Amino acid sequence: MTTLSKTNRNDTLTDQHIIPLDFNSINKVPDSHLWSQLDEPVDNIQTHDLKDSPIPVIDLGSPNAKSFIANACEKWGIFQVINHGVPFELVKKVESESQKLFALPTHEKCKVLRSVEKASGYGTIPVSTYFDKCMWQEGFTIWGSCVDDAKILWPHEYQIFCDTMDAYQEQMKLLTHKLLLIILETLDVTEEEFNWVLSTNDSYGLFHLNSYPPCPNPSQALGLAPHTDSLLFTILGQNGISGLEVFVEGLGWSRVQPVEGAFVVNVGDLLHIFSNAKFPPAMHRAIVNQSKQRISIAYFHGPPVETMVAPSSNFEKPCFKSMMVKEYLSLKASHLYEALSMVRA
Template sequence: MAVPVIDFSKLDGDKRAATMTEIARACEEWGFFELTNHGISSKLLEGVKKVCSDCYRVEREEGFKDSKAVHLLNELIDGGDSRARIDDVDWEDVFLLQDDNQWPSNPPEFKETMREYRSELKKLAEKLLEIMEENLGLERGYIKRTFAGGDEDGCRLPFFGTKVSHYPPCPRPDLVAGLRAHTDAGGVILLFQDDRVGGLQVLKDGRWLDVQPLAGAIVVNTGDQIEVVSNGRYKSAWHRVLASRDGNRRSVASFYNPALEATIQPATPAASAAPAVYPKFVFGDYMAAYAKQKFSAKEPRFRALLGNM
């Protein structure tokens, strides 16, 4: 059993219907799939790999050696307790890129490369949302408008952020997670993962399966808000990253999420009379709960929002 790999270029041509079905099935049965031939140039992707790796080496690597994760692991190893694990930190160096925060200045080409990449990824995310809308029987643009809080004037936009992560070599990967198991809080997530160092896994039918590194592919997963909008037809999948002794895993994840003010609820396609099985809530309230319970089951977060509106 392997994570579905979908050739995005087949949407243009006589394979469109079959490709739409592939994407629908991946969203329904996996919550994860890999896209090839997605339209983002290999030259740009190679540039992203280079500037992110150079940025880690120049600006981040020394700081990680003094991180909480490293200190806790060293204390555990020095204490000699082989039965213990570190359960409250991740073996991850991470920073966020968004339109209004400070970006790294090294290497010099980092900003230009990542601006171009984020622009391309945002367009790809919106194409995927249109495909999901069509497969779900929703009006074109429904999810984007919902994520913008129904703002017709364009003054408020969905949130688009990019998380740049590195998972350095770990001396005891049995004692700490690269990234603890969780579902993603937001909408649709597009990941450009390392094509040499693995470690990403998705939970499928009670088994943890590798999301295999595939050169040039973009990994897509659906977040909690797509689960709500689809009324449970699409599920957000549990996933994690394993720490590793070998290699420095690079991960560039872009999140197309609702604005904090957006009201999220199950959509009601014209062809469906199914009752809503998720509450109606403001995304900012959901994020407040998620910040405290990211690594716990998602269902209590939904239940806690019942009656908030």
């Protein structure tokens, strides 16, 4: 099978793209992280911190959840869910274990550094490899078991971390299945397409622990540069500290305010393709603040990389070409913002 490390990275990837700053040892934003020096076309629009956020919060226990999700996917490409079944205590435990990890000295965390051939481990968020400027962020990617890395970080106390992350992955798989069933019903897909999207063998299911440390000058830095996610969709847990923003047509950048016990769900490129552009992929970014560390946990889900992706046969006029998932991921790694336009039919 084609691995994540070979399909989801830039060909020019080096260790400079992977190793985060030692945030505790600096008191100003270095040139390598000064985003104010760039002319980013999607970054010229002011953030709207709306009292009434346009991003819907949907109760999965509601009898109208299906129609609400269909409307949210079609109108926004992003929504929040509550009453989702993931134990609140587990979410808090994942956040606590994440904080324990990021509190380690940088030289300790770098013992499990990701490399160009290793998808899991410590380092910057994978999307950072697409940009010349660095982001005010550090992360830890988990793809499958984290035992090997955890044993290096905590030789005698690794089990709690691993058990917590394993339990969270299982809950994410259950929630993913629940959301997919609803989304697929809204698209009225065939049984074969149901099986393709719901396939669990060899499917992507990785998650990334993110830390956005306090920044001495937040107006000069970005925690996460604007981008869309590549797979079907992403489930994001925020720890009560705002920072996630989504680009809303006609409004600009809008803050996705944390909701107690909620997960953010955003449409990715593959779901955009499968829905024949009916569901827009959510362009999002993360900003940083001067006083608080922000933790977020992102779970990414997609079909096996060796399978084909194309608009559902339910659409008479497909907008996109049919191609293998791994081919699209390679295209995205090389062209980022232009990737979707390059697969237009």
